[in-house]
Structures are given as structure tokens and as C-alpha cells.
Amino acid sequence: MTVARLKSASDVLRNGGVDAVMLDIDGTLTLRGKRRETAAGFLALLRSKRIPFVCVSNDSSQTAVEKAASLRRLGLTIEPDEIVLCHSPFQGWITAEGLRGPLMAVGFGDPRWLEQIGVPLAFGLENIARAQAIVLGGGDHPWQASIEGIVNHLRENPHVPIVVPNPDSCCPRDDGGLSIDAGAVARWIASLLAELGIQARIVFLGKPFSPIYEMALDRLKRLRRHGGVRKSRVLAIGDSVQSDIAGGRAMGFQTALILGAITREDSLRCLAPSQLPNFVVDEL
């Protein structure tokens, strides 16, 4: 596959062939705690061309209303119904599983969205025996004791699912560094259990997995009003090869990787052809 190297995502739109956009937020619209210089102009271009877009983010710490408010503080106007977060499919999953709680939440600072789900929550390892599912967040958390508690519990109760809204291994910090995220913790737990011959049931909801995209596609169809959305004419834009590009490719979207946050241009040389985006851009 040939990768087209363009200056900006706006250039991709100008080339045509895009009916709708799925836009990552952290590292894409924003960078190191500020909005990207070109973010507001890109949103204005989408709106002026009437190209519907949905922001898809693996942020598991905020509600869509809170996320929209935090973007507004950075000067970006995006409505809450234009945002689908990695935990957005969680309510549907709980209903499909028939769970009534309690759910044990680990690694969340202030999980307001979890409180809004309407299922009893339990915090602290002392409650793990009662938990119907364990929900992992990626906040600042003393992980070692939690990981040991979860591994020991799942050794005896491997049917208890671990739900991971955010499958990312790491996320960009405002100081330019990276922090460990919930996906890395979940995969670590799964590999520890696998060494013991136990297959953990890990349920990933966010990018690159399909639940967040299916929900975002439904949202796009509503925004387009007059008809469906052809996946081959959706452009997924993001800064992560592992989540934005892998997820977009798996869904059959066009993909644009934006540099400057998680991915550097020299790291593209290490990617297999199956991991490459359609476009690499410096800016929105």
C-alpha cells in the first residue's frame, strides 16, 4: 500500500472521496494541553463543507458533556452528541450481559460516567468477591496491589470479565511524555493468567475495537440524515497507529495518521504494510 504524505488533513479533504470523518481528540485536536493550531480551522472546514464528523476518543475519565466543555475551554466548539467515548458502549454491554452489579471499578479518579450507568459500583479489593465484572480505568493508581488482587481472584473465578473501556497501552501527557494506560494493565493481567493456563475474559470497548466505531457510525448516520455512510468514504484521523489507524483499517475506513503526538515520522519505517495509514499528515 502506498502512503500519501500530505501537509494536512484539510489537504486530504480537498482531494475528495471523503463523505464523513471520525476524529480522534487527544493528540489530534489537542496537543500537550492546548488545541492544535489548525484544529479550529479544520472543524470550520468540515462544517462549511457539511461533512459530518464524530469525535471518537479513548478518554475514559470524562463524560461527553465534560469532554465537550474541556474542548470549549481550549476554544474548540464540539457538541456532546458529536463525541463518542470509549465508555459510551458500556451501558449497552451491561444490558446485553444482563448485569445488575456490583461492578468493581479500579483505576478511575472520578468516574462520573460510571455513576450515571445506574448499576451499583464497588471500589477496593475487599469487594472483589461480589463483583460481576471488573472495570479498569487508566488513572494514576498504585497498580501492583490491584493487579495481584485481580490475578488471584480470576485464578479462581476466570468467568468474571474485565471490561476495559480504553484499550490504549499509553497516552500522551501534557509535558510531552507518556503514561501507562488501562489497555497495558489488562494485557499484563491476561498474560500473567495465560502463564498459569487461565484464559481471562477481557472485553475492550474503545479503539481499535469495534464497539466504539459501531456507535460512532450510528451517530454519523443520524448526522447525515439523508442516508447511509459508506465505510470506504469515512476518513479516520488520529495520532496512534495502534488505536486510530488499526481500528480505522479494521472498519474499512480511509485512515490519516497525524504526527507530533504519539507517533514520530521515523517510527513509521518499523511498521508492517498491514499497519500503514492511507495518509500521513503534519497537521489538521
Ligand SMILES: [Mg+2]
Ligand atoms: Mg489520540
